[in-house]
Amino acid sequence: MLGVCTYTGGGVRHDIDPDAISDHVRKKGTLVWVDVVDPTEDDLATIQQEFSLHPLAMEDATKHGQRPKLDKYPTHAFVVAYSASLSEVDLFIGDGWLVSVRGRDPKGEPWSVDVARRRFERSGPEEATAGFLLYLILDALVDGYFDRTDAAEDRLEGIEDAIFGEEESERRMQQDLYELRRDLVTFRRRVQPLREVISSLLRQEVEWIDPLALLHLQDVYDHVLRAIDQLDSQRELLNNAVDAHLAIVSNRMNQVMKKMTSWGAILLGSTLVAGIYGMNFADMPELHWRFGYPYAIGLMVAITIALYIYFRRRDWL
């Protein structure tokens, strides 16, 4: 389960046996990288023993759901970050070694470390440092954020169209809106603290990160800021959309009520005419006109047309 490999510069990988870790660790110029998904109890015991990891950090790596954070221990540092799909990635970094423990996202998929690995091997740095590897892993994680914010952008546009477009399934739209907002809140909670994590790294609080990696981490920092910016904008736009929607719903109700009033008036007008000629007065001349009946019907039609035109003009119909 444990994937263990070493790099000695130039990006060439040597896969080694987990039991042989101690032969390679803390050898000058050698970077040892242990990567694991769903570590077993044995895996964890091995890792902890080989790199003398602190029990508190180990506990955090076992129990998922941590906040993105940077904990510093005497011989190593512990970084928690999240992928765009919210799978936790725990990183231990020490002098010449890095351990990555990858969790699974809500759909059960672990985050793939392949992109970072390929970039590390391709770039083939002269000195294989743990800091540069850390940079590439964080960079790959943060790059993924933009796919997610772009997708949110698309969903936001869909919602805008629904709000300003023709009346369609209200409840469906409302639920989309709510779920997008919920996603933003959840995602932001995982991104926001990462800013402080990388800022701490940049302040050189972790000694095992070399200057070159620091320079590159500045770039990751910019990207995290950008992602947070986008999330904040989207949140504000969603709030605006909610306001707009509320006003439009209110207004639509107005429209419906005007229609109702107009048709009610039209029908009641004709009913009144019918009522009048249904009265039983002894002397009602119209009742004996030759074209009395057509005249009454005509009166109803006239009232209907007149009111219709009237309400139409006032834009009530």
Next chain:
Amino acid sequence: MLGVCTYTGGGVRHDIDPDAISDHVRKKGTLVWVDVVDPTEDDLATIQQEFSLHPLAMEDATKHGQRPKLDKYPTHAFVVAYSASLSEVDLFIGDGWLVSVRGRDPKGEPWSVDVARRRFERSGPEEATAGFLLYLILDALVDGYFDRTDAAEDRLEGIEDAIFGEEESERRMQQDLYELRRDLVTFRRRVQPLREVISSLLRQEVEWIDPLALLHLQDVYDHVLRAIDQLDSQRELLNNAVDAHLAIVSNRMNQVMKKMTSWGAILLGSTLVAGIYGMNFADMPELHWRFGYPYAIGLMVAITIALYIYFRRRDWL
């Protein structure tokens, strides 16, 4: 009432008599722990005398309802924290001793210190320090917070279901929503200041906390941040839920009004027909048709069906 015990390393407890405290206090390598629920006047006098506690701190420990805080006095520090069920826990910590005064929550239950005690005895540290005991107590307190935030998460989901689900008891749901928000506000008020308390401890402002305990307190600090994060997210989600609910209520009103309008039009249509054939014109041919009456009834039915289909198509019915 006063539970007094000493530890001399290795986690072995010696229960001692409250009157014998002074024999053990300030003895090198001995930790004295006094724990009490609902202390009597006598208890408080004993504690104050044995550990020379500051009168202001004593007053705070007697009058409940303090804000979570850290007060530093020359010979000891005073920490106020709250359990998840909002029972106050007051802690005095000095050189080699710790006093815990536990209050009762709104339901009258005191917070149980057993978990912290068992962990302290089980872990059996070589040196029994007051700082490590403080860490375990705070850790147990803060761990309880997550049960509460998880429960809030469940209630939030229930409210979401009520909002987007079928129309049910509105007032009931509204009250649930309000109470969940109230709970969040109340709880947050007890959690938020704890962050500053632990941060002060981490800045080594209290000298009786040893480095090992400090390292562990960092973990408690992370957990407090996590709890605050969750409370903030939940607050935002609840606000979103309120917005969604308002829009849905408005929309439902729209639906009701359309229904009303439609049925009104249908009934008025038939009434108009009846009105017309109730007119008393001398010459109304239909009145003398053989199937005049069925024809009129048919007309009403036709109008009803036609309008019904019409409104159905426009999604008003």
Next chain:
Amino acid sequence: MLGVCTYTGGGVRHDIDPDAISDHVRKKGTLVWVDVVDPTEDDLATIQQEFSLHPLAMEDATKHGQRPKLDKYPTHAFVVAYSASLSEVDLFIGDGWLVSVRGRDPKGEPWSVDVARRRFERSGPEEATAGFLLYLILDALVDGYFDRTDAAEDRLEGIEDAIFGEEESERRMQQDLYELRRDLVTFRRRVQPLREVISSLLRQEVEWIDPLALLHLQDVYDHVLRAIDQLDSQRELLNNAVDAHLAIVSNRMNQVMKKMTSWGAILLGSTLVAGIYGMNFADMPELHWRFGYPYAIGLMVAITIALYIYFRRRDWL
């Protein structure tokens, strides 16, 4: 009008004549306390001359409505604070003396300094310091805040009951709600800046406050934070109450509209029946039935009952 007294330790008061102030001021071990409500021009001139107060501070003490603040002058400091009933209390503190100028609250009552005076005399400190007296005055002021926040708590509960309870005088409740919010805003404006004032005192920016008084002022600081916390919570709860109320009003309107629609349909149904049998067709068999009339009435009753049950089932009535 000027109440002048001296303390020389042990809390024993000597009332002295305002003209004799200069004999006692700046005498080692003697504390001079001048207290006045509604000072006359002469009073102010006397005070200013005896303690060489700065003209700007004097002006502030004359013109009420200042913000809570701490101004430092070479030979004295000037503190503005407010009581719970919003009467201004201006305090001048120098080396061995304190001047308190008390204003009147909106109802015309001055704040009573008796509690602080009694506590000062009862506690009978060995050294009578101006700092300790300042602490007791501020403590008495701030303690009063909690009566006000408790009263607000009660009013908030009344509003909650009105919102979730049976429909009652809406406008009345709305006005209560508005006034409670207004009170909170006004009160908060007087409490919030006090935090910075006491924080400045704690940072030892005023040299005439002794260490013992500083230790006690920490306690006042905690209380101010607690009062601000409570005000913030109440503000948030009131906002929640406003949201809940709006949703409930909307919902109630829904209920009314459903009722309206239901009764309209029921009445129109019967009217239609009456309209039908009012038609003048030559051949309407029912008209000649023996029990035609009871049958028609029965039909109306049947329609009424059927629709009533139908709407009742759908919870519209």
Next chain:
Amino acid sequence: MLGVCTYTGGGVRHDIDPDAISDHVRKKGTLVWVDVVDPTEDDLATIQQEFSLHPLAMEDATKHGQRPKLDKYPTHAFVVAYSASLSEVDLFIGDGWLVSVRGRDPKGEPWSVDVARRRFERSGPEEATAGFLLYLILDALVDGYFDRTDAAEDRLEGIEDAIFGEEESERRMQQDLYELRRDLVTFRRRVQPLREVISSLLRQEVEWIDPLALLHLQDVYDHVLRAIDQLDSQRELLNNAVDAHLAIVSNRMNQVMKKMTSWGAILLGSTLVAGIYGMNFADMPELHWRFGYPYAIGLMVAITIALYIYFRRRDWL
């Protein structure tokens, strides 16, 4: 156009010719004050040359609409502030001289510097310093703010009365509300940055301000804070008023709908009675009663009264 004068202590003014400025500037113990409204190109050229003002500051003084700010240049400082009626006042201050350029407010009136001038001459300071003059000008500006906030307070009360009082011109009130909010936003934008300006002056960032003036500027600073406090309170109160108003409008709609429903039911009840006795059944005994007709009318009246009482009791009418 340029008003130039010098002071040599004791507050006695010597008006001098603009061309003679250079004879007086930088003379020990002499303060040169140039004051101008709507400066011409020539005026500006003269000023710039005499005091070697920085081109960027000159440009800001020509183009109005700057943000309140403090710019420091090697030989002078540049302060932008606003009067309560939003006319810009630009101040250049150097070693022994002050230039004030006053703009016009939206109504075309320049701000009057007379109050500050009179106070300067009346107070007749021993040393005529530019710093003290700056203090008096800023003090006069800021004092004017309270007239404006008091006026806003009155308008707010008018709006409250309109909201909770009898139903009156809604649109008018709504527009008042909006305009008051707009005024607050616009005004706050001019006041808020002044706080930072005076705070910078207090931090002694400008060397040409003497200690006495600094002591007095502290007072102006307090007033600015007070004005900001008031603006913030008013903003919050206006928001509360908006909420209250929305709830009241919703509620009023409820009332209207209940009225509508009640009257509809009452009229339809009578109509139904008329409909029933308009039926043409052969055998309707009431039709042949002696008092049949009065009986029917009586029935209608009875229904009307009964329903009226019923709805009245339920508070629908």
Next chain:
Amino acid sequence: MLGVCTYTGGGVRHDIDPDAISDHVRKKGTLVWVDVVDPTEDDLATIQQEFSLHPLAMEDATKHGQRPKLDKYPTHAFVVAYSASLSEVDLFIGDGWLVSVRGRDPKGEPWSVDVARRRFERSGPEEATAGFLLYLILDALVDGYFDRTDAAEDRLEGIEDAIFGEEESERRMQQDLYELRRDLVTFRRRVQPLREVISSLLRQEVEWIDPLALLHLQDVYDHVLRAIDQLDSQRELLNNAVDAHLAIVSNRMNQVMKKMTSWGAILLGSTLVAGIYGMNFADMPELHWRFGYPYAIGLMVAITIALYIYFRRRDWL
């Protein structure tokens, strides 16, 4: 494609061949300026090689959509800013050289650098420094912001007129409102971080900017603050407009409902009269009156007029 020129003081430009850059770069007293829109791969390679730009900065300059930022590298700094029309402008600044890479705005237009270029040549500084050129470019960018905020001001006024004016196309107005808010959010995201960028420059974090340029950059900083101020005001005013609009829509609905109720009552009144005289009682004296029929019609007219006046008085019609 690459526009390359040099300045040696006095603002005189020498256009040179891109291949000859290396002959001029890092020559004392010579400023090399490379400006390019849509650089090709070759252009970028040339630039990177000539000025040894950092690969990370190059990557940012190629992939658009960066956040406004300042990245410092050992031999140069990298600035990202945006024009008012949201086209990205990337600036590299080093010792004696400046590279500007201009992107295109959403409409496909690049930002024009002509204004800055002309001002640079016209001002003809004695020493041609990269810092002063940077200042002019940033100044031109930021000056453009005010056109945009002014345009927003106009649109806001249009929206206000629509809200408080006569009822017009609601949906259109709502969409305008939403789009203006969206524009503000998007624009603010590009302006807000620029504040920190210029603030960093002012803190002299970039060594290739001379004191004169720094003094001028202070002015750009003021302008950025002003633009942010305006955006914030507009955001708040738009929020107020949304509130006002919601209240007005609610109120308009009230009006419609009152109209509806009034007309309903009027028509039902006449219908009731018609119904009464349509009853078939044997003995209805009015039916046999000579002017019975005109009397009935007169009664209807009277009811209509009376109710009309009644509702008019209560302002329901």
